[in-house]
Amino acid sequence: MNEQQNSILSKGRQEFDRELGRLEAELILMSGLVEKAIFDALQALKNRDIDRSQKVINEDDHIDQTELEIERYCIELIRRQSPVAGDLRRIVASLQIAGELERIGDYAEGIAKISITMGGQPPLKELIDIPRMGDMAVSMLKRSLEAFISRDAEFVRTLTVELESEDDEVDDLYTKVQGDLMELVKSDPDNAERATYLMWVAHNVERVADRAMNISERALFQATGELVSGTTMIDTNVD
């Protein structure tokens, strides 16, 4: 291969690398939008700030739109570049992560809707465990994105194990919140409506943590080619 051919090859590859970089930047931006949505939804719930809840609902359209743009861009890259190996894994993982982020945006919207439905009623109990779950879930989300961006197999493996343990903690808190709310309903059935609202909020937050786990699993796929679901590992190198 002569120098001119190498130069053309190298330019084409550089262009593709720039496109992959742009894809990653779009995902980081989308993740920022989603983190803010979860944070705002929980803050609005805690402070009974209906305007802020409404804003979260309105902003979800932007998140949905961003997901569609990322999806279109991934399809365009697959069509134009016929990616293989690490490039293919990166695009496929991006496509899946965009889907996970979109769903997390929906959970934020769900929390905001519950908050508006609650109207002027104060929460049934002081919100301590649910915001704690929210903090943990958002932290998991940030770190799973870090894992994705690193593309470092060892870092991703270590982080995935850590996130699994944090996800267990979020699940434990969710069980505790459910138990506490059930006790309040048993003590006074009139609490049932307000307990149900908070139960749904806790459920949505717990799902955010699950989705963050999914993102770290996609980060692992990107870095190593291993497909995992929960604790079940599938080696993609085996036919």
Added chain:
Amino acid sequence: MTLNDTDLLSQAGSIENILRFDDIEPVLESNDLSVAYGGQTAVSGVSLQVPKNSVVSLIGPSGCGKSTLLRCFNRMNDLIPSASVKGTVNFDGQNIYGPEVDATEIRFRIGMVFQRPNPFPKSIYENVAFGPRINGMTDDLDEVVETSLRRAAVWDEVKDRLNDSGLSVSGGQQQRICIARALAVNPEIVLMDEPASALDPISTQAIEQLIKELSSEVTIVIVTHNMQQATRISDYAAVMMAGEERVGRLIEYGTNQQVFGNPKDKRTEAYVTGRIG
């Protein structure tokens, strides 16, 4: 990684990156195979196992020794006076480079299809009947010709013009006639050196489909520069690379899924993703 990393490019693949089959007997196996032309080593130390009825693609940048290696598998390099081969190529339990082995017989059992269709300037019928005829098979030639052309998926297109020149049909049809010619002597292996690189997309698709269909009964080893083609048709892929000294080495061998999905050697990753070429 850049093309300037010549030290890296000239290293053979780590042993654990070369697939070995413990549970099956390969139909073809090279052991520490090296080829030199006039004292200049072109390929060094290739140990590769080819399972029966599989499609194995040989890929790698230009000049990495893919075609040289392919030609070793049926002793085509014997036809080049300056070529010398070290190591062994075992086929059907014997080293094809053994002193008692008839290279012509090997070339019937391990056929070859080249980059550019090369039908003889004879009729389509005679092109396909050529191998059987010189092997002394004169009975049922009509049936052999028809069966071979059918296996090469070109019968319907040429059945009414079998007496026309092999050169009178399209490039894609010529290539399939050449494949029929190779199949007419019932080879166990067919070697293909970029068989579709000179063809249009439709003819390429026909050849690829044909390769997939043939692989149920014939083993195919194919050299291709087309990554997408290699991903579409092969069961296994062998990656070769050469450094500045132009000595080709096997750097990775694995399933199609592994080599194109999750290469173990970073040079393979760089090659299949177009970072080096």
